[in-house]
Amino acid sequence: MMAMASPYLSEQTSVSMIMRKVLLALVPGIAAYVWVYGSGILVSLLLASVTALVSEAVMLKLRGRPLRPFLLDGSALVTAWLLALALPPIAPWWLVVVGTLFAIVVAKQLYGGLGYNPFNPAMVGYAVLLISFPVAMTQWPAPLELAQAKLSLLDQLRYIFGRVLPSGLTVDAISSATPLDTLKTQLKLHHGMADIMAAPMFGTLGTKGGEIVAGAYLLGGVYLLWQRIITWHVPVAFLGMLALLASGCHLIDADRYAGPLFHLFSGAAMLCAFFIATDPVSGPTTPKGKLIFGAGIGILTWVIRTWGGYPDGVAFAVLLMNICVPLIDAYTQPRVFGHEK
């Protein structure tokens, strides 16, 4: 049977097609990640994916929803991948599982499932983990080229599942504080920016290795823009605002404030700009609203990074702006055809 009423034509598109393209756009980032930090991230991705699909299925069953369309829509996988990419790649297995469970069960399904979650599920999962398990969350592996010891995939698996390191190695040998973290602590110790940045963990643009991954995310983001999966508003407003604040303060006091490129290419800024803040469900829908939303995340990210208690502010920035979405939408309604403003 064709549609009950017009229009009888529709574009060849679907939610799962959109989600598949988002996943595809993440592939360059993941590849870069593996290249820089080793293949541990693949384990996290797999863990998160399985957890997400199983918990989504269980919740759908409990809520009496059809399984097929909602499992196939790919949205759970997107949440899982974003969360996994935001976590340290050598995070213990239970951290990934707990975070994903929280994201899918609480932040998504308990709010009504696909389309109904007011908060970005991946960021809810991330924030919960950051608050509950701060130590595990800040144990990042050093990029392979900087690490004192390289772990084989088997060693990484051992570490992820059993927290067992090859004999003779300590945690410090494979992990390091993140550059954003280092920057913050060093600044507190009144070291100058130039000295801090001279450390090997800082790269040309952002952080060594991290900047490559960020570049790969940017590539994926361009693909999403080209495919019209996302619009330019949120990424441009977010990155623009972040760069603006960073440049402003960097110009005033280059010794205490990192420059714009550093901010754009370190931490989760790029991932957030193109993949997290652009989540349609928890974001605003009007073009003006998207600009405000993106700019708001930019401001909050920079503020949290600069003065806040957490090294990277992206997750909290996104969640805080999620709260404002209904308000933003209500006040940015565009002028309707034939109406005065």
Place this chain on the structure above:
Amino acid sequence: MIEKLFKFHGGVHPPEHKAESAATPIRPVPMPARLVLPLRQHIGNVAKVKVAVGDHVLKGQQLAAPEGMISAAVHAPTSGTVVAIDEQLIPHVSGLPDLCITLQADGEDRWIEREPLDYEDMEKTAVIEALRQAGVVGLGGATFPTHVKLRADPRHPVKTLILNGAECEPFITCDDRLMRERADEIIRGLQIMAYLLDAECCLVGIEDNKPEAAQAMRTACARSAVPVEVVLVPTLYPGGGAKQLIKVLTGWEVPSGKLPSEIGVQCFNVATAYAVHRFIDHGEPVISRIVTVTGKVARPGNFEVPLGMAIETLVQAAGGAAPDIDGFIMGGPMMGFKLPSPRVPVVKATNCIIAASPDLFPPQPLPMPCIRCARCADVCPANLQPQELYWFAKSQNFEKARDYHLFDCIECGCCSYVCPSHIPLVQYYRYAKSEIIALDRAKQAANLARERNQLRLARIEREKQERQARHAQKAMGAKTDTAADEAKKAIIAAAIERAKAQKAAVTPQNTDHLPPEAQAEIARIEARRSQAMEQQKE
């Protein structure tokens, strides 16, 4: 000269499917033996029957006269005998039967006396009345009586006359062929319309996917005395919507709830201009029209079809439909509707018949929840937020839907077209609109009842007081007639005052005092609603 074109917000590029039917010239069809002519083929009042069963009529003879200003006449497409005046299925979204005149053709096809109208020597009002009697309506599908739009209104002089040859809906090519083959006649019609309206500027808007039509029209303009500019507009659905075309050509937006004439523009379909020419220059009322027959038929193309011909007979003329079809769509795939039966007649609104099959119009997958992707908002030509409207309609939050300008939705279907969740958005809007209108009606009816009751109570009160006054008068010796009259008047005045106050207290509805087009639109929505309810029952 149009220096630059303007843009309207949004729009989509559905596959055009125009090549199938646009390649061949307009073909005639054999006159069918039986014609069914609905009395309402236009927006406005039903036409009043002027013939009786058994009457013999001539081709072009008026069978039903317009009733009131917003109405249009119905004529006999051929000579023959009136064999029935009864309810029959008509091509309407509601799928409900309506009063029709059935004509048995006598095969002679004998015309009435036809005479060209010397319109320049006549009063303009007389020309307009003649057009009213000729059954000319908007042939782009809207079927609003043309004469109403041609009355010059001193309050809103129409400076700009726009001919709409955009034909933005997929599949439809009847205007394209008409412009290619009868451009001179169209321009002649335009000239007459411009004269009646005293228009200063004439524009023809044609989408740039019809270069041949534009060329033909340009050549015709060059031959004609009236200065007309043929403008190619970008192909973008729904660029042929009157408001969208006006915006693209002039940059002006018709204010919400207003008519184009109120900003000094009037917009007609090219086929309407052609019909005006046929009547004024040849004395022929509207008894046929060009119809695109396309989709899964053997020989798609355009046909000059007498009104009243059964769709299935017309489809035979196009070589018949493929066996796998699952119905016929009248109009385009974006805004048209599925015919209740292939036996319904061709009417003035029938611009296109599509033999629909599942491979042309694949079934819609099950709707998913709205993911707020705002694609619908990006393509909405009215710049609405369809996802919000959907949300309000679904949760029956009708006041909110109205606040978010539901009634500015033109039901173009762009939002549904792009929705990745396959939500039948337009259906929700039709439903919400009809619900709001029904609620408003109910409220109005309740207010009216209250008002009447108030008046009744006032009357009873008045009568009582009058009685008392009479008694008092008698008692006083009947000398104060005038005083009693005064009292009576005061009482009546008070009652009227009360009633007035009551009326004023009734909140104004934004469905009141709508222009006739909007009211007709509402009637259409009502019909659709009853159809939807029927379908739910099944």
